[in-house]
Amino acid sequence: MALFLNTPKLNYWIPKLIEESEEELILIVPYIQTSKNVLNALNKADSNGVEITLVYRENKLSDYEKSKLLALKNINLLHHPNVHCKCYYNGDLLIVGSMNLYEYSEKNNREMGILMNRIRFKGQETFASRMVNDRTDVFDDAILEIREIINAASLEKASKKAKQTAFKIDIIKTEEDIVRDRCDRLNISFLNKKFRTVEYLDNKWFAQCENFFDKVDVVFQTHRIEITFRLEQNELYNLYRAWMQTYDLYEFHGFKYYWNKPDQELLVYKHDNFDWSTDNADCNKDKKYYEGLSTIIKKYRKITNK
Template identity: 30%
Template structure:
């Protein structure tokens, strides 16, 4: 059952959503200016190292404080969506669609409205909201944050520098082996970012998304790119799974 939220209700439900999440949080808001209470809740989740936190924003107004804060979080994935106007907040079991932004002024001074849905009470509605949120994340540019300190005569300023995250680079594993961040679309074999949770290129994902059959048989392994019987829910071959089962998150 959908629940109507006023300003106070939206603020309370958002805090509870972040606090009670078990393994996934998605925060979609045009303005990346987060109030201290929500920052504290996100930091608590980040310390667990078990929660995937995605933050999507749409206005290029990152302040130094926000950059420094995000930089020290391990579990946060930041993405920029140029035409974003939606405000939507999800965990793996709850969803809020609202007019309220993440900064304190909205939650204290504005008159906001929204709706709340839980996966248990309305799984169909929750899934629609979740799918749309993930579509927005997939078409967004995932970013990494670096900080440049610039000194002036008057004082020291911190200027944020936002760079697109490189899609085809190498990263070192703990055992000094090298793994690549280049993967393959399980349907067309085009090179894409390596992420077993999202094993399609944009074109093939659009096609798959029409029916959303996670067991639909695909043609290639997402990690090695070799022909194999794969699917959205099992995107890699058995050999790659044995080799990388501790390196990535997998659908199953």
């Protein structure tokens, strides 16, 4: 849920957003005169290896302020002739408001802003993860504008990583972009099983493999896998009755699953008590998903003699 921020709350949340950045951070502010709190937050993010991209207004940064920013190892510094917005974004939290990174503003001005969040699945709780997610279409609209500003800006200094990745910034991907990347990874791990992006609801994207096995569709949703058996009604009911005779919530290693009614999808979740610690890499997780799905298909084939 979006939060309204006045000056004291902006003074709290802007450094917090910077400090809680995990991999990437984008700051778009026309005027910069960093306070001690903001500079400490930037240094902390930089020391944690966060890739910082900062866009300011052309000819509006003093040499002294520029030298402080260029001392950061992981910064991409750009300028834009027309930028006037104030935007702070770390992939989870987005602040849009009136406050520049300006010490005078922090101490004297009456400022306003809005804090919104899009928390991706994590194992560790942060200040941000206790909040309620805001609408993804709002984030996608903001991301598209951020992309345009960065694209139209002039680059003064690129970090080592930016040079190596051709300035790839993951947090300015839309939901569709994120799912497309997911499909690419699944297609590498699953080989002949081809996934594609599908929009199920307005701006709600999932990775779908039609006919994962004959008359069986698989959809990777945000935190679960949805399996649909495309059978005639009598076949589906017969399958469900036979399936339930040996049903066990945890019968597939590493997963738990639910199939509540024959005309509903079978829903598969990672088992919280299963140790996935050796499978942190996305490719290893995908391999585990493939093994789990293969076991489910094996049971399906045994029951249906397919």
